[in-house]
Amino acid sequence: MAGLPVKRVLGINGKDEFKAGENTNNTDNNKQSLSKAALAVREENDKVGEREMVTPTGSSIKRSSSRPQLDLSKAAIQGNSEERDPTILLPNQSDDISHLALDIGGSLIKLVYFSRHEDQSIDDKRKKTVKERLGISNGNRRSYPILGGRLHFVKFETSKINECLDFISSKQLHCGTNSLWWTSDSPSNENAVIKATGGGAYKFADLFKERLGVSLDKEDEMDCLVAGANFLLKAIRHEAFTHMEGQKEFVQIDHNDLFPYLLVNIGSGVSMIKVDGDGKFQRVSGTNVGGGTYWGLGRLLTKCKSFDELLELSQKGDNRTIDMLVGDIYGGMDYSKIGLSASTIASSFGKAISDKKELEDYRPEDISLSLLRMISYNIGQISYLTALRFGLKRIFFGGFFIRGHAYTMDTISFAVHFWSKGEAQAMFLRHEGFLGALGAFMSDEKHGLDDLRAHQLVERFPMGAPFTGGKIHGPPPGNLNEKISWMEKFVLKGTEITAPVPMAPTGTTGLGGFEVPLSKGGTLRSDASALNIGVLHLVPTLEVFPLLADPKSYEPNTIDLSDHNELEYWFTVLSEHLPDLVDKAVASEGGTDDAKRRGDAFARAFSAHLARLMEEPAAYGKLGLANLLELREECLREFQFVDAYRSIKLRENEASLAVLPDLLAELDSMNEEPRLLTLIEGVLAANIFDWGSRACVDLYHKGTIIEIYRMSRNKMQRPWRVDDFDLLKERMLGSGGKKPPPHKRALLFVDNSGADIVLGMLPLARELLRRGTEVVLVANSLPALNDVTAMELPDIVAEAAKHCDILRKAAEAGGLLVDAMVNTLDDSKENSTSVPLMVVENGCGSPCIDLRQVSPELAAAAKDADLIILEGMGRALHTNFNARFKRDALKLAMVKNQRLAEKLIQGKIYDCVCRYEAAS
Numbered sequence: 001m002a003g004l005p006v007k008r009v010l011g012i013n014g015k016d017e018f019k020a021g022e023n024t025n026n027t028d029n030n031k032q033s034l035s036k037a038a039l040a041v042r043e044e045n046d047k048v049g050e051r052e053m054v055t056p057t058g059s060s061i062k063r064s065s066s067r068p069q070l071d072l073s074k075a076a077i078q079g080n081s082e083e084r085d086p087t088i089l090l091p092n093q094s095d096d097i098s099h100l101a102l103d104i105g106g107s108l109i110k111l112v113y114f115s116r117h118e119d120q121s122i123d124d125k126r127k128k129t130v131k132e133r134l135g136i137s138n139g140n141r142r143s144y145p146i147l148g149g150r151l152h153f154v155k156f157e158t159s160k161i162n163e164c165l166d167f168i169s170s171k172q173l174h175c176g177t178n179s180l181w182w183t184s185d186s187p188s189n190e191n192a193v194i195k196a197t198g199g200g201a202y203k204f205a206d207l208f209k210e211r212l213g214v215s216l217d218k219e220d221e222m223d224c225l226v227a228g229a230n231f232l233l234k235a236i237r238h239e240a241f242t243h244m245e246g247q248k249e250f251v252q253i254d255h256n257d258l259f260p261y262l263l264v265n266i267g268s269g270v271s272m273i274k275v276d277g278d279g280k281f282q283r284v285s286g287t288n289v290g291g292g293t294y295w296g297l298g299r300l301l302t303k304c305k306s307f308d309e310l311l312e313l314s315q316k317g318d319n320r321t322i323d324m325l326v327g328d329i330y331g332g333m334d335y336s337k338i339g340l341s342a343s344t345i346a347s348s349f350g351k352a353i354s355d356k357k358e359l360e361d362y363r364p365e366d367i368s369l370s371l372l373r374m375i376s377y378n379i380g381q382i383s384y385l386t387a388l389r390f391g392l393k394r395i396f397f398g399g400f401f402i403r404g405h406a407y408t409m410d411t412i413s414f415a416v417h418f419w420s421k422g423e424a425q426a427m428f429l430r431h432e433g434f435l436g437a438l439g440a441f442m443s444d445e446k447h448g449l450d451d452l453r454a455h456q457l458v459e460r461f462p463m464g465a466p467f468t469g470g471k472i473h474g475p476p477p478g479n480l481n482e483k484i485s486w487m488e489k490f491v492l493k494g495t496e497i498t499a500p501v502p503m504a505p506t507g508t509t510g511l512g513g514f515e516v517p518l519s520k521g522g523t524l525r526s527d528a529s530a531l532n533i534g535v536l537h538l539v540p541t542l543e544v545f546p547l548l549a550d551p552k553s554y555e556p557n558t559i560d561l562s563d564h565n566e567l568e569y570w571f572t573v574l575s576e577h578l579p580d581l582v583d584k585a586v587a588s589e590g591g592t593d594d595a596k597r598r599g600d601a602f603a604r605a606f607s608a609h610l611a612r613l614m615e616e617p618a619a620y621g622k623l624g625l626a627n628l629l630e631l632r633e634e635c636l637r638e639f640q641f642v643d644a645y646r647s648i649k650l651r652e653n654e655a656s657l658a659v660l661p662d663l664l665a666e667l668d669s670m671n672e673e674p675r676l677l678t679l680i681e682g683v684l685a686a687n688i689f690d691w692g693s694r695a696c697v698d699l700y701h702k703g704t705i706i707e708i709y710r711m712s713r714n715k716m717q718r719p720w721r722v723d724d725f726d727l728l729k730e731r732m733l734g735s736g737g738k739k740p741p742p743h744k745r746a747l748l749f750v751d752n753s754g755a756d757i758v759l760g761m762l763p764l765a766r767e768l769l770r771r772g773t774e775v776v777l778v779a780n781s782l783p784a785l786n787d788v789t790a791m792e793l794p795d796i797v798a799e800a801a802k803h804c805d806i807l808r809k810a811a812e813a814g815g816l817l818v819d820a821m822v823n824t825l826d827d828s829k830e831n832s833t834s835v836p837l838m839v840v841e842n843g844c845g846s847p848c849i850d851l852r853q854v855s856p857e858l859a860a861a862a863k864d865a866d867l868i869i870l871e872g873m874g875r876a877l878h879t880n881f882n883a884r885f886k887r888d889a890l891k892l893a894m895v896k897n898q899r900l901a902e903k904l905i906q907g908k909i910y911d912c913v914c915r916y917e918a919a920s
């Protein structure tokens with residue numbers, strides 16, 4: 001292979017070939033289906049109407065955008081029109097059909113609203129052919145009452161109900177509630193009804209009628225709490241967690257073993273509900289000493305202006321100055337006979353009776369902590385006693401008193417653990433205070449949420465989340481421009497988002513005693529930046545990959561970032577990559593001022609996410625490396641960078657296609673056995689073209705695509721670090737003169753553009769086709785780094801097919817060449833006898849793949865597949881390295897990171913993995 005003739009040499013960074021910002025967008029978002037990734041892209045309002053798509057073959061296709069069009073009628077500038085970027089109000093712009101439910105409590109108003117874009121999926125001819133081949137009917141989508149959309153969570157202080165009304169009004173959330181919201185019926189405001197629960201549904205009914213013209217349809221509060229909790233516990237994978245001594249751990253809830261449990265909702269007051277099933281429950285207890293008590297009494301005693309201020313004070317407090325401890329009574333000794341340590345609180349605020357001090361003589365910090373401990377501990381204890389009374393082992397705590405606050409949760413957990421002697425377990429819910437609002441939302445008929453399963457929900461964390469998951473200050477950002485302005489103003493000035501998170505104290509156990517909390521920073525993360533619940537995307541079409549050997553125990557991530565060293569390492573890798581990524585992203589959008597501004601906002605937003613996760617790795621649910629890599633792509637899309645590596649991909653495709661004929665000729669001159677080896681070597685060598693790897697990007701400065709490819713090939717020395725080639729060879733070619741039957745259908749999860757797909761995976765696909773194996777190329781639904789997408793692949797295949805009869809016939813048979821003009825080697829258009837070559841999208845927009853959430857096309861294609869080939873670091877190492885399949889699986893990757901090589905395969909950078917696992 002070293003002698004591979006090179007027809008054209010294209011420089012990786014050659015200026016002639018690559019003009020930053022050239023407008024050759026062939027990767028407009030995939031409008032062929034509503035995959036999870038495609039839905040994410042539609043999240044943001046995009047102003048692109050029609051785009052011209054230039055394919056690698058040079059043909060230009062007009063495609064109408066899948067994005068909603070803006071309704072500019074009655075557009076007006078808000079505020080000062082002299083400003084450089086004044087806010088433009090689009091009163092008639094409404095690309096969403098919304099639906100809203102409220103929980104108006106004594107302290108807070110919780111709002112859950114649903115939005116969805118029109119169903120704009122387009123089934124083009126090519127896609128139809130693939131669907132026909134795979135036996136996918138369009139009918140099944142209609143069986144879902146909901147077509148997909150997003151659930152948003154917002155809260156307001158009840159005392160500021162006008163802000164809430166303004167929010168509803170500005171987002172027009174009250175419109176459309178009267179129409180069948182899961183259909184596309186046009187919204188109307190006449191006799192609109194909003195589902196509402198909580199006391200405020202009664203108290204503020206007239207105000208809603210007066211201000212918004214809507215009636216509140218009241219739902220029972222307990223019904224709603226239970227419905228909300230049951231939904232979250234069944235449908236959200238990382239919803240419930242334990243919190244002990246500062247350690248947060250997500251609990252996998254088995255749907256079949258959820259009931260009975262005790263639900264403790266700590267709002268202003270506290271409700272304790274024994275839950276036996278959906279709609280089966282009884283409010284068995286409660287206490288009037290709750291969140292309202294802490295906030296109310298705390299405000300009187302400390303003069304704090306807000307709940308957060310009070311909570312923040314507690315972090316600097318020392319309750320020993322005000323609480324009477326066992327040691328105070330026993331002269332510094334434990335009362336060990338009954339299991340009480342000297343540091344156990346004997347009497348909350350007990351010291352205040354014997355001292356001659358007045359209120360002013362106590363530090364507000366100490367008062368706040370004493371109060372927080374008193375109330376949390378008391379609730380934990382009553383909860384346990386209630387659980388004991390009904391024989392319940394599991395207690396879930398909700399309500400906004402908890403507010404994700406480590407010390408509060410630790411105190412409650414401690415009480416439950418202590419009194420139950422470890423028998424009962426306290427668990428907390430990530431959507432803590434939204435149970436009632438969610439339940440009210442679900443009480444609407446035909447919402448369809450009941451039927452949703454965890455794999456149909458994708459949680460995303462856009463920077464709008466401070467507004468959706470947090471407290472609203474002023475009008476919500478209506479579009480990207482407003483969001484960026486907000487980021488510039490607030491994120492830059494305030495350091496809220498990167499502010500330290502309250503840490504739980506370590507070593508809080510003892511015989512019922514607690515030490516003083518060791519707060520890590522002085523400040524509590526402000527509510528407005530508490531990004532720990534995101535927007536829930538409902539994607540009913542997603543499916544679990546059917547060939548997973550054990551879907552229940554499947555964990556996509558190989559690298560668990562709950563290990564702090566690991567997190568720190570990847571945090572640094574991603575931070576260092578950021579400036580280069582921003583450059584590429586900005587260039588991909590023409591390098592305009594607007595693109596620069598968006599690039600800046602993207603960098604700030606992603607850095608904020610990283611900082612947040614460094615402080616609290618489990619803030620968004622269980623964190624693995626795949627989540628971080630996906631978050632980066634989502635964040636790019638949030639700031640409308642559709643495809644940062646577009647030009648690079650095009651250039652590399654072109655360079656690789658130019659040398660493909662020579663590679664194919666050389667392969668054809670080989671015997672079967674060396675050919676198979678050369679093909680696998682080729683895949684591994686070509687996997688070096690990875691713009692996500694720092695080491696590889698440095699390498700690209702040193703040569704042309706073809707030089708690097710050739711160098712990489714030359715270094716291919718067996719045995720590879722993981723080398724199951726002989727097993728693969730035996731399965732493919734047999735041994736002792738016996739020829740095994742070929743695989744029926746292979747799924748090839750492809751990775752990067754350029755050499756990787758053209759010189760690596762396509763030749764391997766061709767070999768399989770030649771042997772009579774159907775091939776399905778599985779590619780990303782949306783761009784991620786330089787990964788090839790399902791949209792781009794048909795044109796690449798069409799180009800390659802010009803040079804290869806096998807590929808051409810198979811692509812024709814697979815319906816891939818329906819609209820590409822292929823300069824065929826064979827003019828006759830006889831019916832192809834070839835097995836088909838097809839392309840399906842995987843439903844992802846990330847370098848990694850979570851096989852619990854794949855596109856329906858991929859799931860259908862998998863049914864007849866008996867070989868799975870996963871290629872690349874993201875798909876085969878960072879994720880799925882340990883995944884077991886029901887069919888034969890081949891995992892191929894070059895390890896382009898020293899640390900990963902050491903950790904995973906005890907090797908070094910550029911080592912290769914060829915892991916073959918026969919069906920299990």
Ligand SMILES: Nc1ncnc2c1ncn2[C@@H]1O[C@H](COP(=O)(O)OP(=O)(O)O)[C@@H](O)[C@H]1O
Nearest residue numbers: 105106107108267268291292307399400401433
């Ligand atoms: N920003 C906030 N303002 C007021 N109270 C808050 C805030 N954040 C958390 N809380 C706490 O949450 C409690 C309200 O919890 P919630 O579940 O909303 O109950 P309710 O439905 O009774 O309002 C308050 O009493 C207070 O202890």
Ligand SMILES: CC(C)(COP(=O)(O)O)[C@@H](O)C(=O)NCCC(=O)O
Nearest residue numbers: 690692693694847872873874875897
């Ligand atoms: C993002 C990637 C997983 C993509 O790799 P691929 O799947 O293309 O082989 C990989 O580039 C990566 O892990 N990059 C970060 C590590 C580094 O810069 O060393």
Ligand SMILES: [Mn+2]
Nearest residue numbers: 751752787847
């Ligand atoms: Mn890749």
